[in-house]
Amino acid sequence: MSSKRVRVTVPSSTANLGPGFDTLGMALQLYSVVEMQVSEQTTIELIGKELQGTPTDKSNLLYVIAAELFQQAGLAVPELHIRASSEAPLTRGLGSSAAAIVGALVAANHLAGEPFTRDQLFAMAVKKEGHPDNVGPSFFGGIIVATMPEKEDQPIPYICLAPPAAMRALVVIPDYALSTEKARNALPQVYSKQDVIYNVGHSSLLVAALAQGRLDLLGQAMGDRLHQPYRAPLVPGLEEILAAATDNGAVGAALSGAGPTILCLTASDSECERLKSFVDQVMRGHGISYQTMVLQPDEHGVQVEVQ
Numbered sequence: 001m002s003s004k005r006v007r008v009t010v011p012s013s014t015a016n017l018g019p020g021f022d023t024l025g026m027a028l029q030l031y032s033v034v035e036m037q038v039s040e041q042t043t044i045e046l047i048g049k050e051l052q053g054t055p056t057d058k059s060n061l062l063y064v065i066a067a068e069l070f071q072q073a074g075l076a077v078p079e080l081h082i083r084a085s086s087e088a089p090l091t092r093g094l095g096s097s098a099a100a101i102v103g104a105l106v107a108a109n110h111l112a113g114e115p116f117t118r119d120q121l122f123a124m125a126v127k128k129e130g131h132p133d134n135v136g137p138s139f140f141g142g143i144i145v146a147t148m149p150e151k152e153d154q155p156i157p158y159i160c161l162a163p164p165a166a167m168r169a170l171v172v173i174p175d176y177a178l179s180t181e182k183a184r185n186a187l188p189q190v191y192s193k194q195d196v197i198y199n200v201g202h203s204s205l206l207v208a209a210l211a212q213g214r215l216d217l218l219g220q221a222m223g224d225r226l227h228q229p230y231r232a233p234l235v236p237g238l239e240e241i242l243a244a245a246t247d248n249g250a251v252g253a254a255l256s257g258a259g260p261t262i263l264c265l266t267a268s269d270s271e272c273e274r275l276k277s278f279v280d281q282v283m284r285g286h287g288i289s290y291q292t293m294v295l296q297p298d299e300h301g302v303q304v305e306v307q
């Protein structure tokens with residue numbers, strides 16, 4: 001067991017990108033940091049306002065995930081000093097739980113002497129999160145197309161695409177939380193054939209458009225009928241932004257992950273000001289306080305430093 005301190009930096013992510021429910025996601029330059037070191041006693045130090053209210057005992061997600069990794073490696077679970085921070089707010093649809101899971105797995109794997117490969121860690125994270133669309137970008141960076149394997153013991157099949165160079169993400173982050181669980185419970189159990197065909201077509205077109213840098217197609221390709229229509233009642237302003245973002249400087253728009261953050265993609269930084277005033281008008285109309293951030297895609301994924 002290593003006695004060194006491991007520092008892991010993990011990008012946040014935006015999942016689904018509209019039609020790619022549970023299968024598509026993009027890493028963003030908004031980071032979580034997890035530092036971990038074997039210690040005599042477990043202490044969890046959470047830095048900054050975003051992690052306020054998160055447990056600082058052994059029920060903390062970071063500790064739970066690290067402990068599970070040591071157990072799976074056949075090692076005794078050590079006491080740990082964990083220090084963590086997050087630039088991304090939690091429960092907003094920016095993949096904070098996936099980033100925490102990836103950060104804790106990668107840090108614990110280093111302390112344990114690297115018993116697991118990166119693909120094994122990816123599979124462990126996907127199992128924990130239930131789907132690969134946030135975990136994939138946090139691990140590998142860029143845009144990830146991934147799905148669950150046919151059999152449980154198979155590796156997670158994925159492809160990483162480089163985001164189109166000039167593309168920017170304007171994220172509209174409302175000041176209220178929406179848990180992924182609540183947003184998933186809003187979805188129906190059964191879909192019509194027309195809606196399934198609609199999403200297969202749009203998701204396929206979106207992946208092809210992103211692969212070829214065809215930002216002009218995103219406005220159409222990002223249409224979705226599997227989750228956004230059912231989540232819209234939980235996210236005031238979503239319908240208006242999806243309907244008119246492309247008339248106001250965006251090349252496409254979607255609910256980010258399970259929401260309530262709304263993602264608007266632009267072809268350059270210069271479109272963002274016009275888009276911000278449109279978004280402001282919509283959100284004010286609903287009396288919702290919010291913040292916006294203009295983010296570049298992250299292309300590196302998880303980064304590890306051993307100190």
Ligand SMILES: Nc1ncnc2c1ncn2[C@@H]1O[C@H](COP(=O)(O)OP(=O)(O)OP(=O)(O)O)[C@@H](O)[C@H]1O
Pocket residue numbers: 015032051054060061062084085086089090091092093094095096097098100134178179180181256257258259
């Ligand atoms: N750094 C962290 N340390 C401990 N727990 C965390 C950390 N980051 C996230 N979590 C846990 O993850 C929960 C948020 O998960 P949830 O899936 O609801 O939202 P999200 O991951 O931010 O959004 P989405 O999955 O829609 O992108 C928090 O309430 C907290 O329990």
Ligand SMILES: N[C@@H](CCO)C(=O)O
Pocket residue numbers: 015016021022023131133134180183184227257258
């Ligand atoms: N694909 C997931 C992302 C959030 O975890 C969802 O939309 O529920």
